[in-house]
Amino acid sequence: MITISLNGEEVTLSNDINLYDFLREKFSFKMSFAVALNGEFVSKSKYKRIGINPGDEIEVVSAHPGG
Amino acid sequence: MKLYNINLKSNIILGSSRYPSPQVFQNCIKRTGTKMITVAVRRLVPGSEDFLKIIKKTKCHILPNTAGCFSVKEAVATAEMARELFKTNLIKLEVIENKKTLKPSMRGTIKATERLIDKGFKVLPYITDNLNFAKEMESLGCEVIMPWGSHIGSGRGLDNLSKLKIIREEIPDKTLIVDAGIGRISHICQVMELGFDGVLLNSAVVSSKSPEKFAEALSLGMKAVQTSIKAGPMEQRAFATASTSNKGKPFSK
Numbered sequence: 001m002i003t004i005s006l007n008g009e010e011v012t013l014s015n016d017i018n019l020y021d022f023l024r025e026k027f028s029f030k031m032s033f034a035v036a037l038n039g040e041f042v043s044k045s046k047y048k049r050i051g052i053n054p055g056d057e058i059e060v061v062s063a064h065p066g067g
Numbered sequence: 068m069k070l071y072n073i074n075l076k077s078n079i080i081l082g083s084s085r086y087p088s089p090q091v092f093q094n095c096i097k098r099t100g101t102k103m104i105t106v107a108v109r110r111l112v113p114g115s116e117d118f119l120k121i122i123k124k125t126k127c128h129i130l131p132n133t134a135g136c137f138s139v140k141e142a143v144a145t146a147e148m149a150r151e152l153f154k155t156n157l158i159k160l161e162v163i164e165n166k167k168t169l170k171p172s173m174r175g176t177i178k179a180t181e182r183l184i185d186k187g188f189k190v191l192p193y194i195t196d197n198l199n200f201a202k203e204m205e206s207l208g209c210e211v212i213m214p215w216g217s218h219i220g221s222g223r224g225l226d227n228l229s230k231l232k233i234i235r236e237e238i239p240d241k242t243l244i245v246d247a248g249i250g251r252i253s254h255i256c257q258v259m260e261l262g263f264d265g266v267l268l269n270s271a272v273v274s275s276k277s278p279e280k281f282a283e284a285l286s287l288g289m290k291a292v293q294t295s296i297k298a299g300p301m302e303q304r305a306f307a308t309a310s311t312s313n314k315g316k317p318f319s320k
Contacts (some may be wrong), residue, residue, distance in 0.1 A: 007110040032119050033111050034148035039140055041147035061148050062115035063122065066107025066132050067082030067219070067269030 002054040013052070020047035023060070033062045068264040069242050070103070071157065071189040071210050073128060077102045078259070078289055080130060080244065082269020089121050091278055096125050098282035103128040105159055105267065107135075108149050119152075130191065132159040133179075137172075142179045146188060158183060159213070159246075159267075160192045169219045169247075173200045180207050193246050196230040198237060205238050212238065213246035213267060216258070220270040222250025225257055235262045252288035259292045 086092035131149035136142035164172035217223035246267040275281035
């Protein structure tokens, strides 16, 4: 098991999971969202190629009112 | 006004934050006649999807922002996430250096602008009324530059009329928009009379007692000032010039 941060909260998950599977587990791909890993943007096309490591910080964002 | 390849048929860009309801937001869009709204990205929470549907329904152009970013890295990543979400290369760039004043950082904004332009973004930077700051943005290739009028959400209007005037004079060919500080319709008139191309505002509408009425006033005010500019207002004079002729004045000798 490894521990990471998802939107600022600690999450424990099984080893050997890629970003795509993690996001599918936590959210629905019917939802519109975008992702940053350790402060860097990750495009949708790369989710399956990126593994998750202990201590990773994942941000998942969506549209929000703003000025 | 021209925003890169978009010929926007309104001089008002409206923020989408803090409306009492989606319906009031929709009504304000209609009443201002705006064709572009600003949006943000924030951590995904249940219900976020509804907002995306609301903004798509408006059929307005979307201008995502990097509000709340204090570092270049944050701002660039936020812009990239926004681009994927909203499918636009436009970004209202905010790189802030002071929490209390929300003053934009010149150094941070320059660095972030360079990186974002390299990545194919069309950057609309939020800057102060400092001429050097504006000139840096122009030299980096920004087609639109957005100096503040006063602090975000202050409603004070234009703190430094003469500084904004100089920016207009020194940067005659780019689209200039006052972003931040607008509180009253008279402020919009001042902005347009300085020769600026438009305004970006949010708090003035949503902090008024009746956002929909204020939105209507915005549209009327913008029409009034634009018509008066087209009419060519008189030159200001240092001394009085009588408007009534002295010819035939009684008791004259």
